[in-house]
Amino acid sequence: MMRLLLLAGTAEARQLAAALGSERRVSVIASLAGATRSPRPLGVATRIGGFGGAEGFADWLKRERIDAVMDATHPFAARISHRTAEVCDALGLSYVQFLRPPWMPVDGDRWHFLNDESDAARFIPAGARVFLATGRQGLERFANLEGRELVCRQIDTPDRAFPFPNGHFMVGAPPFDVEDEEVLFRRLGIDWLVAKNAGGSASRAKLDAARHLHLPVAMIRRPLQPEGPKLQTVAAALGWVRRRL
Template sequence: MKVLLLAGTAEARELASKMTEAGIEGVASLAGAVRRPAMQEMPTRIGGFGGEAAFARYLEVEGMTAVIDATHPFAARISERTERVCAERGIPYLQLLRPPWAPSEGDRWHDVNCEEEVADLVPTGATVFLATGRQTLERFEGLAGQEVIARQIDPPDGPFPFAGGRFLVGRPPFAVEDEMRLFRKLGVDWLVVKNAGGEPSRSKLDAARALGIPVAMIARPPQPPGDKVETVQGAMAWLREIERE
């Protein structure tokens, strides 16, 4: 068995370690969206595949017999393509998809379907903190003229895509107390988050609850069909199952 692990999440790093410990041959693949990605405990490739046909050729040439998709829950295009290519070629495919966040007592969440809907929620003059990554910033252009602060891991490689916005560089994880201190310092009125799930990155939501800050929660995109698990343990059980087949 040789497994392609589509990585980029904390769960993927943990799974790579577990697979290596179990002696399962595999290659971790990182999209290269982060300049200094956390290293995986298995052979790793960085960068895209060059399209669907090139991805299919990679699977064939490298002799991959299974694919685990442990990418970000909002990496919809990658997941859709991967499931489709695997289904066409009869390659077992699993999506390791952590559960979405759910509101707790005291949370002031406002559900939205997409980035463009956020502008309808935020009143004029509000200070908005975007904890949504850099790849979809242009979709928030309805917030132009507001004070918008977008946090990203790497220093920006270009200007902010619309007026009124600025970047804040920070590398997670962030403690709840640090997030509260930051939100107070910046005078944050609204927090905007994608519903990625995961405990390590929930601290910003806990900070917003403690400070009474409303949250615009962007819903996950539809996920592809196929086998799904929510934990690394579930992924390892799936690997053992297909290994016996």
Template sequence: MKRVLVLAGTSQARELIGALPDGVQVTASLAGVTREPVDLGCPTRVGGFGGVDGLAAYLRAEQIDTLVDATHPFAAQMTRQAAEAAARVGVRHVILQREGWSPQAGDDWQFIDDFEEVARIIPAGRTVFLGTGRQTLTQFSNMTGRRLLCRVIDPPQRAFPFAGGQFVVGRPPFSIAEEVAFFTQEAVDWLVVKNAGGARSRSKLDAARQLGLPVVMQRRPALPDAAVVRSVADCLEWLAVQG
């Protein structure tokens, strides 16, 4: 029986797990960032592995045949560690990562590599929606003089890490109409997002286009040398070919 470990945390990971054929023994792994994650319908472990050494040891101990990295496109450290661990142990390894977003007619996007660049782009006195997650907030400590909004799934247990910011609680997905209403209500002037890709979270970009709001977009980190597929269907085909 095939033993597959799926590094999860994305909608693609959930879709893949639900589509795997009978005879595949699948285990999912979550980083543990969300306190109440969605049930994946399979045995699920939560928390880190302890770096490359820990993940390699897990792959050996659990006799994993195939490692599918379906983590977030910006989980660069985990993706790098997965590639190294799979190569060390000699298990099949594939990265399932959806295509990134590309600007369309009417979009006003500026691309950056580092969030510290944002302060040079967005003037003081503006209201900025940070669609980048709470774990990135320390990178915006130089954004004094702006009002910052960060949306989180779980109610925050700590205050915003610096003055001028506030958390907004909400669980995606959000429709375009919901995002338009939110941005209008909060008088948002700018969006800052990662190029995560996917249809579920694109609504904020569609809402920004509709409202004429400018967007600062962080480019994706480079991928390690590994097989890469862009859709669940392609991943299933890759797994079938590998046997």
């Protein structure tokens, strides 16, 4: 029986866990980083939290006798992905990254591409009301957006104050539909949307809403991903596992 570690945290990882959980020839352990306080059960054995760096991760993989690792973390969890690829290569374990395609602009979109969060200040004018659909991680990199009013949406109730005097948190749990996002942006008087190019359908509604409202979008490009095999569909990921049984 194959022992597979599924690095989860995305909608597609949830689909993979559901499909692989019914595969009798695979023993799946899912891992969540712990970014969400009360994640929904994945239906397979799940661990939550870090591994203690590269050395701790390698020790855990050996102790649990893992045969293969599927990295289905968020496209912006690049540090985790690079470490995973390097450790798997050192141990001789099969490794693959599930990386959904990035979003691409369509007619009517007003996107401005950023290399990282700090680039937003070059495009967003003073006085703008900005919706940060980026979560709380990396929020400190928006420190140069003085003179703009910031609204940051996150899943969990904030456990600390907003880091800048010109902003506040709001709580919202996905999924969000396009109509609700339009209503929200109108109610808040949003002038700009900032988003990470995560790809996928689960969180695209905000971009469609911005297009309908003719709002400009500051789109943060993905970080560099590790070398190694990559898959873009759940079907391809399941096929990768079954070929190794």
